[in-house]
Amino acid sequence: MLIGLVGKPSVGKSTFFKAATLAEVEIASYPFTTIKANAGIGYVRVECIDKEFNMDCKPNHGFCINSNRFVPVELMDVAGLVPGASEGKGLGNQFLDELRQADVFVHLVDVSGTLDVEGKPTENHDVCKDIEFLEDELNKWFYNIFMKVWKSFARKAEIEDMKFSEAVAKQFSGLKVNENSVKDVLLNLNFSEKPSNWTEEQLKEFAIELRKKSKPMIIAANKIDTENGEKNYNKLIEKFPDLMIVPCSADSELALREAAKSELIEYIPGDDFFKVKGELSDKQKSALENIKKLLKKYGGTGVQEVLNMAVFNLLEYLAVFPVDSANKLTDSKGNILPDCFLLPSGSTALDFAFHLHTDFGNNFIKAIDARTKRALGKNYELKHRDVLEIVTR
Numbered sequence: 001m002l003i004g005l006v007g008k009p010s011v012g013k014s015t016f017f018k019a020a021t022l023a024e025v026e027i028a029s030y031p032f033t034t035i036k037a038n039a040g041i042g043y044v045r046v047e048c049i050d051k052e053f054n055m056d057c058k059p060n061h062g063f064c065i066n067s068n069r070f071v072p073v074e075l076m077d078v079a080g081l082v083p084g085a086s087e088g089k090g091l092g093n094q095f096l097d098e099l100r101q102a103d104v105f106v107h108l109v110d111v112s113g114t115l116d117v118e119g120k121p122t123e124n125h126d127v128c129k130d131i132e133f134l135e136d137e138l139n140k141w142f143y144n145i146f147m148k149v150w151k152s153f154a155r156k157a158e159i160e161d162m163k164f165s166e167a168v169a170k171q172f173s174g175l176k177v178n179e180n181s182v183k184d185v186l187l188n189l190n191f192s193e194k195p196s197n198w199t200e201e202q203l204k205e206f207a208i209e210l211r212k213k214s215k216p217m218i219i220a221a222n223k224i225d226t227e228n229g230e231k232n233y234n235k236l237i238e239k240f241p242d243l244m245i246v247p248c249s250a251d252s253e254l255a256l257r258e259a260a261k262s263e264l265i266e267y268i269p270g271d272d273f274f275k276v277k278g279e280l281s282d283k284q285k286s287a288l289e290n291i292k293k294l295l296k297k298y299g300g301t302g303v304q305e306v307l308n309m310a311v312f313n314l315l316e317y318l319a320v321f322p323v324d325s326a327n328k329l330t331d332s333k334g335n336i337l338p339d340c341f342l343l344p345s346g347s348t349a350l351d352f353a354f355h356l357h358t359d360f361g362n363n364f365i366k367a368i369d370a371r372t373k374r375a376l377g378k379n380y381e382l383k384h385r386d387v388l389e390i391v392t393r
C-alpha cells in the first residue's frame with residue numbers, strides 16, 4: 001500500500017509526512033523545500049482484536065498501544081506541484097513519476113488562504129482553485145504517459161486480437177491501472193471507434209477517467225488551525241460535495257508526536273486527547289493548550305483520520321489477522337496475533353491464503369474463523385477485522 005502526498009508548494013506535505021513517519025525531513029515556509037522525494041512508513045489505525053480475546057498481541061510489523069493496532073503503510077512525500085507542471089513549470093512533474101505506483105493520493109490543500117497557487121505568500125487565496133489545478137495537472141500527467149505510446153500500443157493490441165482491457169492494464173500496470181477500472185471506463189465512455197483511431201480528445205477523456213479510478217484522491221484541508229482555516233474548509237466542502245475532505249493540522253500532529261516521543265505527554269495518534277506527564281515550559285503549555293482546543297473541536301488533528309479514510313473508506317480495504325491456531329490466536333512460534341494485513345474489499349478466504357503464501361493458496365482446504373471456530377470455504381468474503389486460520393493440505 002503506497003500513499004502519495006501531493007499538493008502545491010508549502011502546503012505542509014513534509015510536515016504531514018514527518019508527523020506520520022517521524023522521519024527527519026526538511027520543513028520550511030519557502031516553496032520547493034522538498035526537492036527529492038521522501039519515502040517512509042506511516043500507519044493506519046485498527047481496533048486490535050486482542051482486547052476482545054483478553055490477550056496482549058505481539059506485532060511483527062507496526063505496533064499496538066492499548067489495543068489500537070498500527071498497521072504499516074508506505075508514504076511518499078514529493079516536491080510541490082504548480083500550474084503548468086506538466087509543461088515543466090516549477091520543478092515539473094518528474095516527481096509524480098515516483099508516485100506511479102501509488103494506490104491513493106492525499107492532496108494537501110492549504111486552507112489558511114495565505115499562499116497563492118505557486119506557494120508564494122498572498123492574502124485571501126481562493127482555495128478551491130488548488131483542487132482544480134492539481135486535478136488538471138494529474139490528468140495531463142496521465143494523458144502524456146498514454147499519448148506517447150497509444151497509437152502503436154493500440155494497433156498492436158488490435159492486430160494481436162488481445163482483450164483490450166487486459167492489454168491496457170498490462171501496458172500501464174506501472175501506473176497501478178487495473179483491468180476492472182479499464183472495463184468500467186470503457187463501458188462509461190462507450191466510444192464506437194477502434195482505440196487506435198481515437199481522437200486526441202477521446203484519448204484525453206479516457207486517460208482522465210482512468211486517472212480518477214487508478215489514483216483516487218482524498219483532500220487533507222491542512223492548516224485548519226489558522227485564522228481563516230475553518231472558513232476556507234467550509235468553502236471546500238460546499239464547492240466539492242462529492243470529495244472526501246478532512247480538516248487537518250499536520251503541524252499540531254507533529255507537535256504531539258514529538259512531545260510524546262520526548263515523554264512529555266501520552267498521546268495515541270488519532271486520539272482527540274492527550275495526557276501531560278512531563279515537566280512543561282510555559283511555551284509548551286500554551287502550545288499544547290491550543291492543540292487541546294483543536295482536538296476537541298475537530299475530533300483529532302486529522303492526520304490519522306486522513307490515512308485511515310484513504311485506506312478504509314476511499315480504497316475500501318479491509319484489515320485481516322492471520323493466525324496459525326484459531327484457538328490460541330498465535331503463529332507457529334507462539335506469538336499472539338503477530339500480523340495484520342490489508343486487502344481489497346471483495347477478497348475471499350482463498351485470496352487471503354494466496355496473500356499469505358502461494359503454498360497456502362495452492363493447498364487451501366478451509367479457513368477457520370477464530371471468533372466462531374466455524375469453517376469457511378474458499379469463496380468466503382473477508383470482513384474487516386476477521387481473524388482467520390488457513391488450513392492446508
Ligand SMILES: Nc1nc2c(ncn2[C@@H]2O[C@H](COP(=O)(O)OP(=O)(O)OP(=O)(O)O)[C@@H](O)[C@H]2O)c(=O)[nH]1
Nearest residue numbers: 009010011012013014015028032033034080250251
Ligand atoms: N499553521 C500551520 N502551519 C503548517 C501546518 N503544516 C505545515 N505548516 C507550515 O507550512 C510550512 C510549509 O511546510 P512544509 O511541510 O515544508 O510544506 P511542503 O508542502 O512540504 O512544501 P514543499 O516541499 O516546498 O512543497 C512550514 O512553515 C510548516 O511549519 C499546519 O497544520 N498548520
Ligand SMILES: [Mg+2]
Nearest residue numbers: 013014033034
Ligand atoms: Mg516538502
